[in-house]
Amino acid sequence: xxxxxxxxxxxxxxxxxxxxxxxxxxxxxxxxxxxxxxxxxxxxxxxxxxxxxxxxxxxxxxxxxxxxxxxxxxxxxxxxxxxxxxxxxxxxxxxxxxxxxxxxxxxxxxxxxxxxxxxxxxxxxxxxxxxxxxxxxxxxxxxxxxxxxxxxxxxxxxxxxxxxxxxxxxxxxxxxxxxxxxxxxxxxxxxxxxxxxxxxxxxxxxxxxxxxxxxxxxxxxxxxxxxxxxxxxxxxxxxxxxxxxxxxx
Amino acid sequence: xxxxxxxxxxxxxxxxxxxxxxxxxxxxxxxxxxxxxxxxxxxxxxxxxxxxxxxxxxxxxxxxxxxxxxxxxxxxxxxxxxxxxxxxxxxxxxxxxxxxxxxxxxxxxxxxxxxxxxxxxxxx
Numbered sequence: 001x002x003x004x005x006x007x008x009x010x011x012x013x014x015x016x017x018x019x020x021x022x023x024x025x026x027x028x029x030x031x032x033x034x035x036x037x038x039x040x041x042x043x044x045x046x047x048x049x050x051x052x053x054x055x056x057x058x059x060x061x062x063x064x065x066x067x068x069x070x071x072x073x074x075x076x077x078x079x080x081x082x083x084x085x086x087x088x089x090x091x092x093x094x095x096x097x098x099x100x101x102x103x104x105x106x107x108x109x110x111x112x113x114x115x116x117x118x119x120x121x122x123x124x125x126x127x128x129x130x131x132x133x134x135x136x137x138x139x140x141x142x143x144x145x146x147x148x149x150x151x152x153x154x155x156x157x158x159x160x161x162x163x164x165x166x167x168x169x170x171x172x173x174x175x176x177x178x179x180x181x182x183x184x185x186x187x188x189x190x191x192x193x194x195x196x197x198x199x200x201x202x203x204x205x206x207x208x209x210x211x212x213x214x215x216x217x218x219x220x221x222x223x224x225x226x227x228x229x230x231x232x233x234x235x236x237x238x239x240x241x242x243x244x245x246x247x248x249x
Numbered sequence: 250x251x252x253x254x255x256x257x258x259x260x261x262x263x264x265x266x267x268x269x270x271x272x273x274x275x276x277x278x279x280x281x282x283x284x285x286x287x288x289x290x291x292x293x294x295x296x297x298x299x300x301x302x303x304x305x306x307x308x309x310x311x312x313x314x315x316x317x318x319x320x321x322x323x324x325x326x327x328x329x330x331x332x333x334x335x336x337x338x339x340x341x342x343x344x345x346x347x348x349x350x351x352x353x354x355x356x357x358x359x360x361x362x363x364x365x366x367x368x369x370x371x372x373x
Binding site: 074075076080081084085088089091092118127128129130131132134142143146147149150210211212214216217218228232235236239242243244246 | 263266269270273274277280281282283284285286287290291294295298303304305306307331332333339341344345347348349371
């Protein structure tokens with residue numbers, strides 16, 4: 001989609017006006033004027049198993065964010081800025097659907113096998129094992145161990161991240177208990193932020209133990225009686241959720 | 250001169266995996282434990298997101314990994330085309346980085362924002 005010079009100038013002026021007034025009507029006009037761009041980009045992501053209508057909706061959401069965040073005084077063309085935001089929104093849509101990160105079955109199986117092995121090595125060695133030690137014990141190469149470790153970080157590796165039955169309910173405030181009094185002001189502000197409170201209690205607990213109490217992942221695993229690799233996955237997942245939530249805040 | 254590995258990648262979170270895997274491979278050569286490798290991975294995520302934001306931005310990030318006697322040093326330099334301010338570290342990111350790294354800094358200002366990370370081996 002392309003505008004002629006006169007229309008482009010008209011839209012630039014509208015963006016300037018919107019930057020000053022934040023008028024809902026101007027906002028609607030700017031969104032309307034660029035819907036063609038959103039549709040064009042949505043079509044580029046078509047034929048990947050998602051209905052085009054849904055993709056257009058996602059792209060439109062990106063467009064709205066772009067209109068709201070665009071700062072015309074920076075001199076960037078809106079179409080450049082919006083394209084980046086809209087494509088980001090579309091990619092995120094596919095990622096959230098779980099299709100952006102495909103973990104081969106072989107790697108899922110190795111990941112599960114390593115999970116038990118790491119716990120055993122932890123106990124036998126009295127410390128966290130190295131990659132070489134895990135590889136030797138598993139009879140695979142160090143590269144395969146690294147690949148399996150990274151595979152566990154796939155955000156939608158849901159079968160491994162499913163909640164464990166009997167997980168305690170409650171907010172961070174209740175799980176922190178006595179430690180709460182020893183926290184600094186910064187820790188209070190961060191730990192009790194609404195974002196963290198949206199996480200499942202166990203993930204809140206793991207964040208607290210790792211980042212506020214300074215326990216290692218292996219120590220947390222031991223305390224919570226789960227595997228180190230499960231702690232690693234839950235931490236990665238919590239941080240990804242917090243990052244996205246902070247962005248949307 | 251320590252051994253050094255460089256990686257130039259688009260400033261897009263989809264490529265962050267490469268930055269992590271490179272760090273993991275090098276940390277493994279230095280006999281890091283998997284606890285330390287996980288810390289490194291978290292630290293790289295936080296710092297790269299501090300340069301590119303969660304959605305990425307037009308441009309690229311150059312990663313330099315130096316194998317030092319005491320551990321792994323990672324430097325990242327952004328080169329961006331959008332003229333927008335670099336996100337930098339949130340309070341939570343800083344807290345996380347304090348827990349998982351030995352030294353870290355992010356300079357968000359200027360046309361080439363940078364970060365530096367040092368992760369020591371246990372006992373180094």
